[in-house]
Amino acid sequence: MSENLTLVQAVRDGLRDEMAEDDDVLVMGEDVGKNGGVFRATEGLYDEFGEDRVIDTPLAEAGIVGTAIGMAAYGLKPVPEIQFSGFMYPAFDQIVSHMARLRTRSRGRYTCPMVLRAPMGGGIRAPEHHSESKEAFYVHEAGLKVAMPSTPYDAKGMLIASIRDPDPVIFLEPKKIYRAFREEVPDGPYEVELGEAAVRREGSDLSVFTWGAMTRPTLEAAENMDGDVDVEVVDLRSLSPLDEDTIVASFEKTGRAAIVHEAPRTAGVGAEITATLQEEALLHQEAPIERVTGFDVPFPLAALEDYYLPEPERIEDGIREAVEF
Numbered sequence: 001m002s003e004n005l006t007l008v009q010a011v012r013d014g015l016r017d018e019m020a021e022d023d024d025v026l027v028m029g030e031d032v033g034k035n036g037g038v039f040r041a042t043e044g045l046y047d048e049f050g051e052d053r054v055i056d057t058p059l060a061e062a063g064i065v066g067t068a069i070g071m072a073a074y075g076l077k078p079v080p081e082i083q084f085s086g087f088m089y090p091a092f093d094q095i096v097s098h099m100a101r102l103r104t105r106s107r108g109r110y111t112c113p114m115v116l117r118a119p120m121g122g123g124i125r126a127p128e129h130h131s132e133s134k135e136a137f138y139v140h141e142a143g144l145k146v147a148m149p150s151t152p153y154d155a156k157g158m159l160i161a162s163i164r165d166p167d168p169v170i171f172l173e174p175k176k177i178y179r180a181f182r183e184e185v186p187d188g189p190y191e192v193e194l195g196e197a198a199v200r201r202e203g204s205d206l207s208v209f210t211w212g213a214m215t216r217p218t219l220e221a222a223e224n225m226d227g228d229v230d231v232e233v234v235d236l237r238s239l240s241p242l243d244e245d246t247i248v249a250s251f252e253k254t255g256r257a258a259i260v261h262e263a264p265r266t267a268g269v270g271a272e273i274t275a276t277l278q279e280e281a282l283l284h285q286e287a288p289i290e291r292v293t294g295f296d297v298p299f300p301l302a303a304l305e306d307y308y309l310p311e312p313e314r315i316e317d318g319i320r321e322a323v324e325f
Contacts, residue, residue: 001187008178010152010185011041011117014159015079017189019049022077025163028055029064029081038083039119039178065091065116069098072114077163085120085172086129092137099168100143115162115169120148121213121262122309123176125302132299133212133263138170139240139272145169146240147194150215152183154237157192165194174213197243199250203232206322207250209273210260211236214310218260221315229323239269247273248280255286256322262309265293287325292318 005013019025027042033056036043046054057064061082068078082088088095095116102112122131138146147162147169149155155173162169200215201222208231210218215235222231234250236243251257257277259270270291277289292310300308 002184005185010156014156025077026053061091065094072112082118085118086132119175120172148172148212161191176213195241197246201233203230205230206256221312258290290318
C-alpha cells in the first residue's frame with residue numbers, strides 16, 4: 001500500500017512511522033507540538049504521542065540542540081527541528097563542538113544518535129535568514145552526515161535511515177518543493193541508504209551533478225535540450241558522505257560535467273566535486289567543468305530571488321558552455 005504525498009507530508013509520515021516503531025524517538029523544537037511546526041511537518045504527532053515525545057521548546061536554538069545532544073548521549077533518539085536553517089547559527093557551537101565530536105571525544109564510549117532537521121533554501125519569497133543554503137558549513141565538519149532529499153519517497157526513506165543511524169545527521173529539507181508535487185510513498189517504515197546518489201536521468205554527452213530543490217530545474221533543462229545534448233542528471237541526495245563512485249563513473253562515461261547548486265559559488269560543495277573529478281578521472285575530461293550556482297552575496301530579498309536561483313535557462317547555458325568547448 002502507498003499514499004500520494006508531498007515532500008513535507010512524507011517527512012511527517014517518516015517521523016510518525018519511526019516514533020510508532022521505536023519509543024526512544026522523540027521530536028522537539030519551536031511550535032512543533034500543538035501547532036504542528038511552522039511548515040506542519042509534525043502536525044498530529046502531539047495528539048498521537050503526547051507531550052513527553054513531542055516537546056515544544058523555548059525560542060533558543062542553542063538550547064534545543066544542546067538538550068538534544070544530552071538526550072542522545074543518554075540513549076534517546078531526538079529529532080530536533082530548527083524552524084529555518086538560517087537560524088542554526090546560534091547553535092553552531094553545540095553542533096560542531098559537541099554533536100559532531102561526541103564519539104571521537106569519548107573514544108567510542110558514547111555516540112550521538114540524533115537528527116537535526118531544518119527547512120532550507122530559497123524560492124518562497126521569505127525574509128532575510130529564511131532562504132539560505134549553507135550545506136557546505138556542515139559538510140566540512142567531520143563527524144556529521146549531511147542529507148538533502150529531492151523527492152517525497154527519498155524524504156521519508158532517508159529520514160528513517162537518518163534516525164536509525166548511530167551518529168548525528170543534519171537533515172536539510174528544501175522548502176521550495178515541500179508542496180511542489182506529489183509522489184507515491186509506501187506505507188510503513190523503509191530506508192533509503194545515506195551515501196548513495198541517484199541517477200535521475202541517463203545520458204551520454206554530459207553529466208550534471210545536483211541536489212535538493214535544484215534537481216527539478218536541472219531535469220527540466222535536460223528535457224529542454226533533449227535532441228541536441230543527451231544529459232545525465234545525478235541527484236547526490238547525501239552530501240556527506242559523498243557518493244564518489246557514482247559521480248566518477250558518470251563522468252568517466254560522458255567526459256563533461258556541470259554542477260548545479262543554489263548555495264554561493266565560492267568553496268561550495270561544487271568545488272569539492274570538481275576537485276574529486278580532477279583527482280580521480282582527469283584522463284576522461286574533455287572540457288572544463290561548469291558550475292551553475294547562487295552568487296557570493298547574502299541571499300537577496302524577494303525582488304531578486306529568481307535572478308539568484310539557478311533556473312533552467314541558466315543551467316542550459318552552463319551545459320552548452322561545457323559541450324561547445
